[in-house]
Amino acid sequence: MKLIAIDLDGTLLSEHTYITEENVQAIRTAQSQGHIVMICSGRAPEDIQEILKKYQLSCPLAGSNGTVVQAEGKLLGSVSMNRDNIMQIAKKLDDVRAPYRIYTNQGIFVPEDWSERVNTDLQGDTIKVDGLSEELFKRITEQPQQSDLIKYFRDYHELFGREDLKVQKFFILTLNHQKKSELTTYLSNISGAAATSSGPMNIEVMDQDGNKGNALKVMADYYGISMDDTVAMGDSFNDIPMLQAAGLSIAMGNADPAVKQLCKAVTLSNTENGVSYALEQFILNQ
Template sequence: MTSLVIASDMDGTLLNNQRQIPQGFWPVLKQLHSLGAVFAPASGRQLYTLLEQFEPAGFPMSVIAENGTVVYHEGEIVSLCTIEASQAHAVIEAVESQADHIDWGLVLCRADGAFVTRRDEPFLAQCQPYYARMDIVDDLHAYVDDQVVKLAVYSFGDAESIAAPALEAAAPELNVVVSGAHWVDIMNPAANKGKALEALAQALGVAMEDTIAFGDYLNDTELLQSAGMAFAMENAHPQIKAIADALAPSNADEGVVEVLRGVVEKLGA
């Protein structure tokens, strides 16, 4: 029986400054699993990327992927929140039409994989850590279907001041979320990491008061607001620190691992 659900953002939260899962995390994860707690990465990353990253766990993982649009548990997708095809086409057109004066690129994210048209190495190098299953294609419009969960835009300029305002104007009916210094995610307004945590907890029969969340950036807002106990990282955005119940040490100091060691002690007591 599941006693507790723990959700953690990845970049700037669980991952260290080398974008790696700390080695000290794996024994703690196995202890949590043996005590009936479920740990789920909650990330803007693709489902397949997260499953690959957590293969060392050695047991089936629960995953909140694509900023909450995909919730995965025990080998199947338990929640999927998509974008209408017409909305996806409109965003693609907006990004392509402004590419001459905004240095950015678009990732079309479907439940079964990701697609890009921009082929230069600097752009692809930013995408590859997040999208294990990604194809370079000639026309993104041809890959729009009823499984589009997110449109991710990488801006070589500042996401919050340059890319986000332009995308908000292009997609007024969608949720435009700044998910990093250079990344903006565009999703169905019904989707966020908080609602995804609620869907996962419901699937596991766990009350929201028995959930813990960790985050550092603006796309973690709803995740921390929905969790029973919310930790912001020491390196978090000021707005995230303001809504948290407590602070964890920075990602560079393996703050998530440190807090989870305390959780293991309490569960095992």
């Protein structure tokens, strides 16, 4: 029995953010053979569950970059950021007027002036991403709509004054080179926090113990699976901890070159059913 950890964006999800039938069937086949397939994503757990429900898939998961681990209706682990780091990061992001989201145990909180912050960033040296469609760029930058999961806030002091609120990560949209460089340097020097990225236009900050690698270990321990029998598939820098921890690391064909270099194998891209191909090559036909 293997424990297979699969990233979502850039990995299981296509460029148009859906799961192909080929990938769905490959996951179901792996499960039918007794393997455990977990989803390990930067997305919130609630968001992951909605995606899985759409395709009638049932998988344990690690959300918010591995800071929340769930299986069989149980919370297996949760890593929250300390208050001093939270306040320091929020102040810095407000000072530079950066658009950001706060992932918490009570949903995702977004500054109500998100659109104004985005427009300010677009006035500078904007980051260009090859192959990024206008539709996807709009989806990335537009003001998130309020819902049961997403809520607006005005003052982070009031938000973090709630003792029952636990913060798992900050997601920072970075649209220009200078601001991303400055923020990356600043955030990387905060003691007890860890900064990473899931794409060229963002920075993500968690507690130093909150990552996909530790989430994989928590899930392996729960199911009694040796780390030698774990597999991880991903495409970006926030996947590196789980790729390094897994017995078999597989990079997507569209992965960052640095990610490919540290993996034991490379599969096809997320536009070519790379997850399905990898499962067939390394798991189902073994």
